Amino acid sequence: KNQVEQSPQSLIILEGKNCTLQCNYTVSPFSNLRWYKQDTGRGPVSLTIMTFSENTKSNGRYTATLDADTKQSSLHITASQLSDSASYICVVRVPGGGNKLTFGTGTQLKVEL
Amino acid sequence: NAGVTQTPKFQVLKTGQSMTLQCAQDMNHEYMSWYRQDPGMGLRLIHYSVGAGITDQGEVPNGYNVSRSTTEDFPLRLLSAAPSQTSVYFCASSYASAPSHGTEAFFGQGTRLTVV
Numbered sequence: 001k002n003q004v005e006q007s008p009q010s011l012i013i014l015e016g017k018n019c020t021l022q023c024n025y026t027v028s029p030f031s032n033l034r035w036y037k038q039d040t041g042r043g044p045v046s047l048t049i050m051t052f053s054e055n056t057k058s059n060g061r062y063t064a065t066l067d068a069d070t071k072q073s074s075l076h077i078t079a080s081q082l083s084d085s086a087s088y089i090c091v092v093r094v095p096g097g098g099n100k101l102t103f104g105t106g107t108q109l110k111v112e113l
Numbered sequence: 114n115a116g117v118t119q120t121p122k123f124q125v126l127k128t129g130q131s132m133t134l135q136c137a138q139d140m141n142h143e144y145m146s147w148y149r150q151d152p153g154m155g156l157r158l159i160h161y162s163v164g165a166g167i168t169d170q171g172e173v174p175n176g177y178n179v180s181r182s183t184t185e186d187f188p189l190r191l192l193s194a195a196p197s198q199t200s201v202y203f204c205a206s207s208y209a210s211a212p213s214h215g216t217e218a219f220f221g222q223g224t225r226l227t228v229v
Contacts, residue, residue, distance in 0.1 A: 004155065034217070043117070043203050043220030044156075089155070091218075099144045099207045099216050103155030 003027045004104035006090050012110045017080055021107045023073040023090030031093040035064050035075045038087040038106065047075070047088075080111045115139050119204050119221035126194040126228045134189040134224050136204030143209035144216070145187040146171070147179065149200040150223075156203065162187055163209050194228045201225050 004025045013019050025033070032051045036044035048057045048064040050073070056065045061084075063076045077084055090104040120135045138145065146161035158171030162181040176198060178190040187206075191198060202224045207216040 041223070043205075043223055044218075045220070046217045049217070099146075099209060099218060100158070100161075101156075101218060103148075103157075105153060105155045 003102050004090055004092055006088075006104040006107050008107060009105070010108040010110070012112060013080055015080055015082060015111050015113055018076065018078050019080060019109065021075045021077075021088050021109070023075070023104055025071050025073070025090070025092050025102075025104075027092040027094065027102050028071070029095055031095040033066060033073055034091045034093070035062070035073075036089040036091055038089060040086070044089055044091075077109075082111050082113070085109060085111045117204055117206050117219050117221040119202075119224050121224060122222060123225050124227070126191070126226065128194060128196060128228060130191075130194050132191050132194065134191075134202055134204075134226075136187045136189065136221060137185050138187075138204075138206040138219070139185065140206060140219065141184060142206035142219075143184070145181065145204065145206045146218075147177070147187070147189045148203045148205065149173065149198075150203060151200050159189065159202075191226075194226075196228045199226060199228045 007022045034049045035047045038044040050057050050066045052068040061078045066073045087106040087108050089106040092102045094100045117138045143164045147159040148156040150156050157173050160179040162168045168179050204221040205218040207218045
């Protein structure tokens, strides 16, 4: 069983609408949690980062939340644009040396006119 | 600012052939890693390196070799390609250690490999 589960697997919304993507993790302890955006044919790019002591973090139209007690995170996208069409991946970093990451399977978002 | 550069972008191999995927970064990052991305699965760690001369196995290392002779380069070698190695491969780099906020991993563009 994957230690980082994301839902929904895929989502289609109309341009201008809001949406929320979910991430549940069992990795423990964890150092931080990031949301990455992966455009088709490209590598993932970091959107937000949160440590266990942070509840919310915004980056423009993207707002991530974290509940370390329930081990849940969400990514809220406001006023979606066509360019938001991508895969959004939740990634948890394990404490210790190096930068070991555990990846979710991603949510494929498509924004339509 | 090149970041992480992977070559080639696409490759088709016959079963049994060998090849090397190249990865270079210009950010002086200590930590470099290789992942494979398959449909319906999260990125999985193949091999990683915390500095020049140091490499270690990740989650799915079988059939792959790596070396780290310089800080900048981290090539991935497929010794004898198999159809199960058909995948998209990503190289990433980051600082090896950091304060509580951790480090951002920077990814290359990926190599789409097909083994027939």
